[in-house]
Amino acid sequence: MSTTSGKTLGGRRAQAARNDEVILEAARAVFLDDPKAPIAAVAERAGVGISALYRRYAGKEDLLRQLCHDGLRRYVAEAETALDEPDDWAAFTGFLARVVDADVHSLTVHLAGTFTPTEEMGRDAMRAGELATALVDRAHASGRLRPDAVVHDLGLLLEACAAVRVPDPERTRQLRRRQLAVLLAGLSSVPDADPLPGPPPAAGEFDWRWRLRE
Amino acid sequence: MSTTSGKTLGGRRAQAARNDEVILEAARAVFLDDPKAPIAAVAERAGVGISALYRRYAGKEDLLRQLCHDGLRRYVAEAETALDEPDDWAAFTGFLARVVDADVHSLTVHLAGTFTPTEEMGRDAMRAGELATALVDRAHASGRLRPDAVVHDLGLLLEACAAVRVPDPERTRQLRRRQLAVLLAGLSSVPDADPLPGPPPAAGEFDWRWRLRE
DNA sequence: CTAACAGTGGAACGGACCGTTCCGCTCTGC
């Protein structure tokens, strides 16, 4: 087996390469379940020792940042995919369904504040905001989204879906889908509906999570 | 000032009686903000020493149990009030608005599992379930609630509202009201709506919180 | 007036938890 350039690696090298994946997967599962789980829980779940973790990441903060950034990228990717969909309303609802299914919200918002973000994350977050705005604009254009709904209502919506949580992951997905259906029905425009109350959610109102907490 | 039967107490006694209230209020505020806040945070918020707490409660668990039970009783009280309302739909929505405003959900569900419940709490919880069912039945009877909504959808709804959380309490209330409005719109019956997906939430699916966690 | 004492503040203790380091081992790649 080749050592420096080949694709198939044997023995130790292969094991190490596989561990890269296994560890990230375990970390995602563990921190999704509990954002302040100990590092040891990740190692245990991955079936590796703690050293295997520290060989790859400088510390817990590094791992969390990586995870969060991955979530952010996933969000952006799903939004870009959605924008390729010709039907405006389907693009909007499909995007939300995929983001909810992937639990991207827990991966990004709920992990923020536990590490100092990079510049690139700031840029990605900004891009995510632009894409979301584009999707909401198109949803408005389709006439299916109630006029008084704003972009930042997506924050509320995603929070609401992420809050649904039962022990079984598949069941969690089902219940979240139901929650999403109710919320989308509520955001659909109907002839003579009462307007949504209160000042609508605004730009900076959910950024408080990005600052230090507990 | 009388010592054993009078209404007005002076000095120490009065201070102590007032502390009863102050401490409970502080505990509610603190644990609402963070269910695993330290006891010391409650004392600080109340402006008293730690002794003042331990004189009244055997330990943290006692305090939490009391708080949770109070929340449960509030839920029951609001439900009973709502059942006096003649308009079926108004009873339903009014009940939810008051429960959301009082943040009863955080006080009960989010605190459960941190203590061993009493028998009386079990009875109250059962009664709460019955009253909620009665309210949902009446809402169905009014024809305003979509037919495929079930009692346990209230669990999802309350969870969704409780998940909304910003630093300012009053703003939190406003945003929760908005979230509630969207959800109620989504639960309203409209002529030709797609049915809600998935098996509806069932009886035991949210009880997992009452078992030990972290 | 004064002796007991209920009520209190907050320091101190003991234990749990957790991030990180470190050491000895294994097994690979040269």
Place this chain on the structure above:
DNA sequence: GCAGAGCGGAACGGTCCGTTCCACTGTTAG
């Protein structure tokens, strides 16, 4: 064979938190 990459997991140091304890103070009964 042998140097060392990769690893498992014990051990360390630090933080945090529930609870206890003690000295103190104003009140109240006699």
